[in-house]
Amino acid sequence: MEKSPTLSESKLICFHCGDTVRGERVEQDGKLFCCSGCKIVYEILQQNNLCNYYALQQTPGISPSTIEVSRFSFLDDEKIQQQLLDFTDGKTASVTFSLPAIHCSSCIWLLEQLYRLDSGVIQSRVDYLKKQVFIRFDLSKSSLKNIVVLLSTVGYEPELQLDAVDKKLESEKTRSLYYKIGVAAFCFGNSMLFSFPEYLGVDATESFLRPIFSYLNLLLAIPVFFYCSADYFVSAYGGLQKKIVNIDVPIALGIILLFGRSVYEILTQTGPGFVDSMSGLLMFLLLGRVFQSKTYDRLNFERNYKSYFPLSITVKKNGVETTVPISSLKRGDRIIIRNNEIIPADGMVLRGNAAIDYSFVTGESTPIEKVLGEMIYAGGKQAGGMIELEVTKEVSQSYLTQLWNNFNNSIREKGELSELSNSISKYFTFVVLVVSLGVLLYWLPKDSTTAINAFTGILIVACPCALAISIPFTLGMTLRIFGRNNFYIKNTSVIETLSKIDTIVFDKTGTITHAQQASVEYIGTELTDEERLGTFSLAKNSIHPVSKMIADHCKGEQITVENFSEQISKGISGTINSKIYRLGSQGFAGHGILPKGTVNETRTYLSINGEVKGYFSIKNIYRDGLDAILLSLKKKVQFSVVSGDNESERVRLQSIFPKGTDLQFNQTPIDKLNYVKSLQSQGKKVLMIGDGLNDAGALLQSNLGIAVSENVSQFSPSSDAIIGGDSFRKIAEFIQFASLSMKIIISSFAFAFIYNLFGIYFALQGELTPIMAAILMPASSITIVFFTTISTQLFAKKRGLL
Amino acid sequence: MAVIALLIGFSFIIAVGFLAAFLWAVKSGQYDDKYTPSVRMLFDDNDTIK
Known part of the structure; x- marks a missing residue:
C-alpha cells in the first residue's frame, strides 16, 4: 500500500480526494481529510x-456533496422508475447510470464491488469511456432510490435524465459498421x-478451374454489393434527391460499375471481373468510417433546457407534500423550492423570501430579491430559505423554454457533411462523366467492346476513394489528438470550420476569466486572528458569491454569529464575541474611507464596532495564456468580447486585447446571439467561445461554438465543441492545427491524382485489366492511409499536441 | 493443380469460421467497450487490504 500522507508533511492533502486541506481538520486513523464527507x-x-x-x-476519491435523502424520494415514483430502468421483471431490475465522476481505475474497482456495500446489488x-455503470439488482432487497443514494454517498452521484438519448441505437450503429467491415474484409x-490463378495464368489442362473460381468470386461479390455498400447508395440517393452531388455519388457510381462489369464478365466468361478490387475498396472506405465515427460517448452536445431542470419537484396539496415529475406540473400547483434548487416553471411567490440567482439565464450572479406576489421566471436558482410558488405557466410554456425554442428555430442546421469534399465531388463527378462519355463516343464507331471497356474503366479507376479515405483518416486523427488535449469536438466537420475562422467572439465571465476563482486582496489595517475568524464566520453565513470568496480568503475555525442579518445588495452584519461586524458596500460599512478610485475591481468594506478596518478588493483572474492566444492569432483573426457584466473591467480588457477589439458590456443572452448574427451578416466566419450557460444561443448561432468548462465530464453545455479550462491556452494551436489538417488532406489528393492518371491512361484505351485495378486501387488507398496518419502525427508532435 | 481447388476449398471453410467468430464477437458486445476490460483484468480477486 502506498504511503499515506501524514500530518507532518508540509503539504497537507486529503487522503480521500487529494485536495489540499485548508481550515478545519478532519482526522481518522491517522489519516487526514479535507471534509467530513x-x-x-x-x-x-x-x-x-x-x-x-x-x-x-493515490487519493482516488471524490469529495461527496451533502446528500439529503429526501431529494431522491421521487425515485420511489413508479412512473419515474419505469423511465429510468432498462428492464425489470418484478423481481430483479437493471439500470444504466451515467456517473460523470468516474475518472480512474479505482473508480472501476469500487463500482464493480457495489454488491459488498448493498446486498441487493447482483452485478x-x-x-469507463462512457462513464456509465450498469447495475442489476434484486428488487426485494434494494430499490432504485437506495442505489442512487448509495452511489451519491460514496461520491458518484448519477446524472439522472428522463429523456435520455437512445444510446443503444448508437451502439447498434457502430456494431453494424463492424459487421460490414468483417464481411468486406472476408470477401476481399x-x-x-x-483471383490468383487467373492473374498468374492457368494452363490449358486446368482450365476447368477458371469458371469455378470466377463463380465463387461472384458469390462473394453479392454480400459486398448488397450489404456492405448499402450506406453509400442510400447516401448518394438522398443527396441526389436534394439535388446535391455529394462525395458518395461518384463512389456509388464506381461500385455499381465495378459490380456490373464483374457480373457481366463472369456470366459471359469473358474475364475474371473486379470483385477483389471492389471488396478491397469497400473495406478501406468502411475503415475510414470507423475512424471518423469516433465520438465522445460521454459528452452530450445536444443539451436542451430540460437537462438543467430537476426531474421532479415538491408539490404541496392540501398541506401534504408530494414529489411529482416535472412534466405533470399544472397551472395553479403550489410548489416548494428549497435553497439552491432551480425553478422549473414560471410562478408567483406565495411565501418566503425569494432571492433568485439568474446566472444561468442572464449571466448576472447577484441574486435578485423578489417579494410576495411577484413573478419569478423559470431558470432562476433560489438562494436562501425555502419558498412557495404558485405555478402560472406550465413548464413547456415558460419564458426559458420559449427562449430555447426561439434559439433552436432560428438556427439553421449545421451540416455534418464536409463542405470541402462536397464541392470537390461536384466538379469531380462532372469532369469524370464528361471525359468518360467523350471516350465512349470516340470509341463507339470503331469498336463497341473497347468503347464499353474504356467507359466503365474510367469510371471505375476514377472512383474518388482517395478523397473518401483521406478525409476521414486525417480528420479522425485530428479529432483524437484534440481529445487528448481536452478539446472535444462534436464531429469531424468542426475541424474544417475551425480552419476557416476569421473572427473570435469571447464571452467574459467564466471564459476568459476563471469561473470560480477571483483574487481577493485585503487592504487596510491588519486584522488580528480573532478578527479574521470573525469575518470568516460572518461571510460564511451568506451565500452571496462575494461573501463566499471572502470566506474562502479568511478560512478558519467557525465562530457563532449572533443577530445575523443580510440586506440584499448592501451587505451583511452580525455580532461575534460581542463585537458588531459589518461587511458590505461603502455606504454600508465603509463610511469615511477614501472614495472609490479605479472601477476595475469590486470593493467590499469591513467595519468592526463601527470602526472601518479596510476593504477586500476582488478582481477577476484572467486565464493563463490569453495573451499568447491573442498574440499568435492577431494577424489572422479579429476579436470581440461580449459580457453580461457591467463596464468595470473595460480598462483592463482594453489593455489586454489588441487595438480595435470590440468590447460589448451589459449583454443579455439575446443580445449576444444578435451580435454574432450581425457579424455573420458581414460575411464573417465567427467562432464563439463561451461558458455555455447564458450564451448558449450565441454558441448555436455562431459558425462554431466552443464551450469552456472547468470540468468537462461533469458539465457539457450545448455547443459544437467543449474545451477544458486548462486547455484554453492551446486554442491558438488548435486553430492552426485544424488548418494544417486541411493542408494534409489536399496534399493527399495529389498522391491519389498520380495513381488515378496512371489508371486513366490505360482505361482510355479500354485496357484497364482487373489485375491492374487490383494493384492500383489498394495501393493508392494504403499510400493515403499511411501518408495522412504519419503526417498528422508528426505535425501534432511538432506542435506539442501529442 | 487440381489440388489447389481442394486447398482453396479448405481455406475458404476456415475463413468462414473466422468470419463467424468475428461476427459473434461483435454481436456479444466485445467491441462495445474496448477499454474497461483492460483495467478490470488487473484487479486481484480477493483483495482486502486494510
Missing part, C-alpha cells in the same frame, strides 16, 4: 474492507485468393 466515504469503505480503493490509485459493470481476402 470524505471521511464518511473512507469509513464506509473501511468497514466493508474496500480500502484497496486507495491502493490502486455492476463499468464502461478470399476473392484475392480466387
